[in-house]
Amino acid sequence: MVPPRILVLLPLTFASLGCGGPAAVPAPPEEDEVPGAVCTNRIDYTLGSETHYTAVYHYDEGGRVLQYAERMADGKQIFLVKRGYDARGRRITQNVEDGRLGIPHRDMTWEWDDQDRVIHTTFVRSGSELHDGTSESRFFFDASGRRERDEFFTDGVLSSVSHHRYLGGEPFVLETGRDTGGDGTEETVYRGFYAGGEWLVKAEHVYMNGEQIVTEDFTYEDLEAGHVSRRDYDAEGDGQADYVDRVFWGEGGLVERVEYDTKGDGVLDQSVDFEYEDGRIVSRTWDVFDQGTQKFITDVNWSGARLDRVARRYVPTGEVIETWVFSYGCEGDKPMDVPIAPIHGFEYELMTYPFLLHFEDRFGGFPEML
Numbered sequence: 001m002v003p004p005r006i007l008v009l010l011p012l013t014f015a016s017l018g019c020g021g022p023a024a025v026p027a028p029p030e031e032d033e034v035p036g037a038v039c040t041n042r043i044d045y046t047l048g049s050e051t052h053y054t055a056v057y058h059y060d061e062g063g064r065v066l067q068y069a070e071r072m073a074d075g076k077q078i079f080l081v082k083r084g085y086d087a088r089g090r091r092i093t094q095n096v097e098d099g100r101l102g103i104p105h106r107d108m109t110w111e112w113d114d115q116d117r118v119i120h121t122t123f124v125r126s127g128s129e130l131h132d133g134t135s136e137s138r139f140f141f142d143a144s145g146r147r148e149r150d151e152f153f154t155d156g157v158l159s160s161v162s163h164h165r166y167l168g169g170e171p172f173v174l175e176t177g178r179d180t181g182g183d184g185t186e187e188t189v190y191r192g193f194y195a196g197g198e199w200l201v202k203a204e205h206v207y208m209n210g211e212q213i214v215t216e217d218f219t220y221e222d223l224e225a226g227h228v229s230r231r232d233y234d235a236e237g238d239g240q241a242d243y244v245d246r247v248f249w250g251e252g253g254l255v256e257r258v259e260y261d262t263k264g265d266g267v268l269d270q271s272v273d274f275e276y277e278d279g280r281i282v283s284r285t286w287d288v289f290d291q292g293t294q295k296f297i298t299d300v301n302w303s304g305a306r307l308d309r310v311a312r313r314y315v316p317t318g319e320v321i322e323t324w325v326f327s328y329g330c331e332g333d334k335p336m337d338v339p340i341a342p343i344h345g346f347e348y349e350l351m352t353y354p355f356l357l358h359f360e361d362r363f364g365g366f367p368e369m370l
């Protein structure tokens with residue numbers, strides 16, 4: 001299911017933490033001893049002119065992330081992720097220590113079947129009285145290998161069950177009913193309609209109390225290629241779009257521009273333009289019209305196929321808001337995939353396509369827990 005996309009201005013989340021004091025110079029990162037690690041990559045992050053963080057990834061021989069740590073300029077560790085893998089290289093454990101605003105300790109496990117599908121996850125939160133607890137998910141598949149049922153538990157008690165029903169037809173309908181409490185009564189139903197069994201053309205979120213039907217309609221410029229040109233989001237199913245996105249494609253199947261009409265009144269509220277060189281993004285321009293006129297540009301520099309530097313600036317003043325500088329101690333292309341990490345905002349700056357529309361991506365690949 002594709003949630004409505006809400007653009008929020010300037011998420012300067014780190015600013016409130018404040019390093020205080022005079023402008024600090026980034027210190028060389030401390031290299032931890034990580035058993036099994038063979039090399040490290042690093043990101044130096046600067047927010048404004050005063051706040052510096054360093055992130056270091058440690059990789060094993062197979063190129064998997066064993067540890068990811070973020071430190072402040074004074075060396076204090078503020079975020080740590082450790083991952084463990086089974087003999088087949090599949091992630092089975094993750095431990096997070098969050099010294100910032102999050103839940104201090106988070107321990108996760110993933111259990112796989114012999115077809116490389118995750119069938120069971122656990123997520124234990126500790127260290128904050130308010131949010132401590134255990135979440136658990138179990139995923140079940142039918143005889144033909146399709147996802148059939150998901151069960152969710154909170155502190156050992158069944159909290160909800162999702163049933164996936166493959167209704168067929170053209171467009172092909174996948175219906176997911178969510179039963180809160182697992183008492184046999186479904187409170188919400190989601191229906192995805194896939195043209196040719198492949199591309200989402202319509203989505204409905206139905207609240208069974210009759211109160212609301214959220215509807216999304218997708219129009220394609222090129223259905224074969226999955227190039228969507230427009231999404232109409234109707235928040236209450238009255239047939240009037242409340243939010244309209246338009247996507248413009250360029251040569252080589254790259255997204256050149258996305259327009260957001262956040263009130264569905266035909267007036268453009270925000271837009272994002274992308275520029276590419278050799279098929280790689282080099283510039284992202286974000287124009288905002290609905291909260292005063294504002295313009296942000298993200299410049300992306302590459303060194304060969306690798307990210308070298310990403311910097312986001314506020315155009316009217318020229319002020320650089322945040323900068324990511326990448327350095328590589330490892331050969332080849334290693335994953336930088338710790339989506340929960342505070343410094344990972346660069347991924348958002350590089351993202352050009354706003355939707356998840358292909359049927360195969362319906363359940364995603366790997367169930368991350370944040």
Ligand SMILES: [Ca+2]
Nearest residue numbers: 179180183185
């Ligand atoms: Ca129920």
Ligand SMILES: [Ca+2]
Nearest residue numbers: 234235236240
């Ligand atoms: Ca409406």
